[in-house]
Amino acid sequence: MRIDIISIFPDYFAPLDLSLIGRARASGLLDVRVHDLRSWTHDRHNTVDDTPYGGGPGMVMKPEPWGEALDEVVAGAPARLILPTPSGRPFRQADAERLAGEERLVFGCGRYEGIDSRVAADAALRMPVEEVSIGDYVLNGGESATLVMVEAITRLLPGVLGNTESAVQDSFASGGMENLVEGPVYTKPVMWRDQEVPPVLLSGNHGAVDRWRRDQALRKTARNRPDLVGAMPEEALDRRDREV
Numbered sequence: 001m002r003i004d005i006i007s008i009f010p011d012y013f014a015p016l017d018l019s020l021i022g023r024a025r026a027s028g029l030l031d032v033r034v035h036d037l038r039s040w041t042h043d044r045h046n047t048v049d050d051t052p053y054g055g056g057p058g059m060v061m062k063p064e065p066w067g068e069a070l071d072e073v074v075a076g077a078p079a080r081l082i083l084p085t086p087s088g089r090p091f092r093q094a095d096a097e098r099l100a101g102e103e104r105l106v107f108g109c110g111r112y113e114g115i116d117s118r119v120a121a122d123a124a125l126r127m128p129v130e131e132v133s134i135g136d137y138v139l140n141g142g143e144s145a146t147l148v149m150v151e152a153i154t155r156l157l158p159g160v161l162g163n164t165e166s167a168v169q170d171s172f173a174s175g176g177m178e179n180l181v182e183g184p185v186y187t188k189p190v191m192w193r194d195q196e197v198p199p200v201l202l203s204g205n206h207g208a209v210d211r212w213r214r215d216q217a218l219r220k221t222a223r224n225r226p227d228l229v230g231a232m233p234e235e236a237l238d239r240r241d242r243e244v
């Protein structure tokens with residue numbers, strides 16, 4: 001997969017040189033290219049914003065630099081443009097799984113009050129464009145959202161997660177314990193500050209461990225994410241009661 005990121009803060013993406021994504025890039029498994037939008041400005045001040053038509057607070061990102069940047073970065077090759085925006089469709093795990101199947105993604109990270117709306121409309125003449133939001137809270141621009149989405153997407157690519165990690169049983173995964181959040185996890189020592197590891201985890205009884213983990217995940221989901229419990233079929237909630 002090739003990912004292009006366009007931003008006025010390219011240094012924001014230094015974390016993509018680290019850890020599993022950094023290793024995947026170094027191995028050639030993943031091709032991530034970060035571009036400074038100001039490379040496509042032509043005035044002395046590298047201007048990327050201007051006042052909004054119709055008035056109102058703040059500034060809007062000018063369309064010309066974006067148009068030139070997308071023309072050059074995409075260069076006619078099929079790519080999907082992802083535009084983080086507070087008004088976008090919610091980004092979910094299913095979107096990460098879907099986008100992990102794409103050959104090329106381009107992330108347009110805006111700032112100020114947003115990118116001139118004609119940029120998305122013009123790009124949509126040549127490629128699929130998705131306006132997405134990572135959550136109902138307000139950020140200062142699209143960079144943090146892009147980091148979140150790039151991590152959620154690329155961790156699903158074969159070979160990116162090492163042997164010690166697994167994307168299969170993750171929360172919100174389509175497989176594994178569907179629609180449940182992760183339950184508690186433990187490692188050595190068996191006793192720490194007067195807290196012992198639940199004995200079932202030391203029992204070697206894999207069936208009992210699986211049942212215990214599912215029950216803990218159900219309890220944690222009901223406590224922290226009642227919205228997910230509502231979406232769960234009734235029998236899934238009662239299953240633990242029938243299991244011996």
Ligand SMILES: N#Cc1c(N)n[nH]c1-c1ccc2c(Cl)cn(Cc3cccnc3)c2c1
Nearest residue numbers: 084085110111133134135139140141142145
């Ligand atoms: N994704 C996402 C997301 C999220 N979940 N919160 N905020 C954002 C986000 C994404 C893109 C931009 C661009 Cl471009 C400018 N801003 C600042 C802003 C804030 C409030 C109203 N208008 C613009 C962005 C905020």
